[in-house]
Amino acid sequence: MIIGRDLKRIYGKGPVQVLALNCVSLEIKKGEFVGIMGASGSGKSTLLHMLGLLDRPTSGSISIDGIDVGTLNERERTLFRLRRLGYVFQDYALVPELNARENVYLPSMVRGMTPNECTMVCSEILDLVGLKGRSHHLPGEMSGGEQQRVAIARALVNKPTILLADEPCANLDSQNSRIILDLFKKLNGDLRQTIIMVSHEEWHKTYFDRIIYMKDGLVEKK
């Protein structure tokens, strides 16, 4: 269960101040597959950053599974991200010095998996996202869509209870998008993973249990 209360995020100071989130409150139940939609600049990524513990709200509070994450220190938040959250960035955010495989298994390595376990889990997941033959390529040697799928694989490798994905299909054709969305749906069904996904595409709506519409930093009532 994720509960956000009166979330505000103000960027900058003085006259250049931007109110990216303007008092957003929301509740997402465990096992829900939620879509976040809205115009560009409406605050979707900003909201996802808050929920993914990558940024702190200017005011307001977030509690995840009963933990007020605002009270955690940096080290605890890092550990929280590692153990419970998977995050797919809008711009992939792969480690350029690591190849596809290493990027994917790094989080499980940090959790103490042996190299063998890492390799196994990793090839399984790369297979799921359709990147079997690419495991030894560096990010710089892959297309946008391929990098995006590596980022998705990395987010999934630790079997997070909550998956946050910021336009994970932005660079994929409809066939590959469908593969990813089907995978998400399956994980959501099988593992009761909570999934929060930002999207622009109308046809994605059919996958979501519920949609949160955003406009100018606010949740639109529909």
Next chain:
Amino acid sequence: MFEESKVAFFLAKRSIVRGNKGTLYLTILILGMVFVNLIFLPSIITGVAVLFNQQSIDYSYGNLVIEPSKNQIYINNVSELQKKVEHIPGVTGVSPRYSTGATFTHKGNVVTATLAAINPDDEKTVLKTPSKVITGNFLSSGDTDQVVLGYQLAGNMNEKLDVIPSLGGVSVGQTVDITFSNGVTRPYRIKGIINSGSYSADGSAFITKKEYESVIGINDKANEILVRTEATGNENSMRNTLISFGVQEKIWTWEEKSANFLNQIIGSFNIINLIGTIVSLVIAIVVIFIVIFINTVYRRKQIGILKAIGIDRSIIIKSYIFQALFIFAIGTVVGGIFLLLILQLLAVSPIVFPGGPVAPVVDPMLIVRSIISLLIVSIIAGYVPAWITTKEDILSAIRG
């Protein structure tokens, strides 16, 4: 803890393997040069000190010097004392001598210098001076009107080449007038000229002890007795042995005799050394710091990503410390190889100091100390930049 190190090591390895090679090689090279710098200069200075020490022993004092007791000008009954000392175990040579000042005159050149009056056969058992003749011959025990000059005292025709006031380039066969402390002046034929490399010997003159005694009108005396012992380094215990065998005169070690001069030199060298060492270490700190700092700033985005996917700051910092340690380890090896090459080169063509060729003396403690200081420097220079860069918040880092 161990898991953390494993991940940090993994990240460091990938950064080194897939990072910029040029910068890496350059940093390693600089660290290697710093290592050479930390070792080389002190080793040369130690080499100089060793050379001077050896010269003090070989050309001025032997290992021990027996001097007259308080308020005495001379040691009396020298031949008896000589015999006694010669029979002490561990003593390999004894040379009673007079070391005084005298005035030397040749064709208008008047020079005051040290005059050593010696028994040539005894002198050979203690000092190496007799074997350093470059022209002519050394004294024989029966010589009376002959003198042997150090080449600095003999001098050069061209005054500008002289290091000390000289007789203006006298050579074997010519005559020098010597005026003794009692005012007597006698002519002496130059029998030989020595070049030992030691300032004191090369600036002195030598006549036989017998001749000196006949000029002054004394017999069986000396104002110093030089003693050579089997081993160098245990002078203090040998002094006690001499005392236990009944030597009542004052006994000095060569170190005590040359203390002022050497301490001064070594004292100033130590200051030079200290400054050199500090400068080297500061250079090392700054260079590694800059390289790691540029590295981390360049990898800002990557550091942000690592933190975002749940890698703790401490792991990231550790990975940069590992990189610094890698640079340190390889740099030290490279520096060590350089150092060996330089030492090899110097063995073939040594640096010639005024006192003679100097071989660098590498103290193992110095190596250990240099390695430890570089290690500490590397850890600091790896830690601080990584600590600074990983402080940034995740999103600003990722946005770049």
